[in-house]
Amino acid sequence: MGEFDLIARYFSQAGAKRADTQLGIGDDGAVLQVRDGYDLVITTDTMVCGTHFFADVDPRALGHKLVAVNVSDLAAMGAEPAWLSLALTLPEVNEDWLAEFAAGLHETADYYHCQLIGGDTTRGPLSLTMIAKGLVPHGKAITRSGAKVGDYIYVTGTLGDAALGLKLVQGQHQVSKKHQGHLLQRFHYPSARVALGQALRNLASSAMDISDGLAGDLPHILRRSGVGAFIDVNRIPMSQALKDSCDQAEALQLALSGGEDYELLFTVPESRRGALDVLLSPYGVPVTCIGRITGASGKLELKAGEQAISYQHTGFVHF
Ligand SMILES: [Mg+2]
Structure with a gap:
């Protein structure tokens, strides 16, 4: 042979x-x-x-x-x-x-x-x-180009875990033993949100998966849709493992710029927010509203509560 x-x-x-x-x-x-x-x-x-x-x-x-x-x-x-x-x-x-x-x-x-x-x-x-x-x-694929001014921005699951898992693998970060398994699992064995993605067909105006970090990926939706957005960084969902292992600034940096979470990022018109809560609850995957689509074309603004913050994103860039 x-x-x-x-x-x-x-x-x-x-x-x-x-x-x-x-x-x-x-x-x-x-x-x-x-x-x-x-x-x-x-x-x-x-x-x-x-x-x-x-x-x-x-x-x-x-x-x-x-x-x-x-x-x-x-x-x-x-x-x-x-x-x-x-x-x-x-x-x-x-x-x-x-x-x-x-x-x-x-x-x-x-x-x-x-x-x-x-x-x-x-x-x-x-x-x-x-x-x-x-x-x-037919005709039901969710694209990156359908976000409209006023739509709410959501993510599934938690962000930053895979990036911390990578640091753990590289020996660049100390993590208490009880959290190591979760972080390594998130890095080595990501889940694809398949059932939830299908449930979003008649709810979301746009969607993508987060492979390169929220701050690197959301601008793809903004560009394709010709809109801007703000995100309230206080609302970004983070796991207990991430919060226990990092200070606030580092946790935020990993959640915004760390890649490979493979969570879904999507936008929902105001009129469908109630339906979203009802229809997604059986999936057992947390879904969190983190911001809103605005008119300022192409721009992503970050806020902490009401306060604007500046942030130099270092999302994973392939070339
Ligand atoms: Mg993708």
């Missing part, structure tokens, strides 16, 4: 099969059946060793994270995850590493009811590219 047949073996032993996959791995292309009345949503994410993860990362966690960050983009569009393809560049074939990576990938794909339907393998510096495909009822 050649080395690439070996790789194929790890990735073709797929878990959950979907009825709408007419043809999966093994041919020149996959054949997928898009449900009547639905649109196909496609997103791509690349993770490069040394840039997005460390060479000694647990391969199982890496397999999980690759799927979760792609599925998170589908969640932000209000889409239901369906199919994944993988382009894998490996410096060598290490069977133990591959088995763990594939296990993490399949586990998480199954969890989100996604099927791996193809991919490609090449030799080179370690790099992982995934393409995720999802389904959304």
Whole structure:
């Protein structure tokens, strides 16, 4: 068996099969059946060793994270995850590493009811590219361009945990033992807010997922929607682990600029705020209003209560 047949073996032993996959791995292309009345949503994410993860990362966690960050983009569009393809560049074939990576990938794909339907393998510096495909009822995808003046700005969950988890991994921050598990989990095993994203289809005017930090990501919505915004930093939701481990300024810095939380950031018109409270309560994910869309085009203002504050954001920039 050649080395690439070996790789194929790890990735073709797929878990959950979907009825709408007419043809999966093994041919020149996959054949997928898009449900009547639905649109196909496609997103791509690349993770490069040394840039997005460390060479000694647990391969199982890496397999999980690759799927979760792609599925998170589908969640932000209000889409239901369906199919994944993988382009894998490996410096060598290490069977133990591959088995763990594939296990993490399949586990998480199954969890989100996604099927791996193809991919490609090449030799080179370690790099992982995934393409995720999802389904959304025709015309119902939530974009970044629909925010209107007066809309309220919300986030799911808590912000800053993954960034503190990264500092913990790098040995740059002391954290009490009782909080370490939570922070490492948030960094290595992010959750994609899939059910909540679908629930937002008829509620949110715009949405995105937070991958590069709130202060770096919200301006994407502002630019695409042609609006401005203010955020009350006192309202940004933070976990007890973050609050116990950092002083106020550092906690705020991580919550605003730390990446990889994969929470949803979305805007809701005033007329739908009541419906939002009712419809989202069964999901068990906290949703917090942190600010409002304003008319001043493109500008993001930060306030602490009523007081304006200045802030030099250092959101994660890829280039
Ligand atoms: Mg995104």
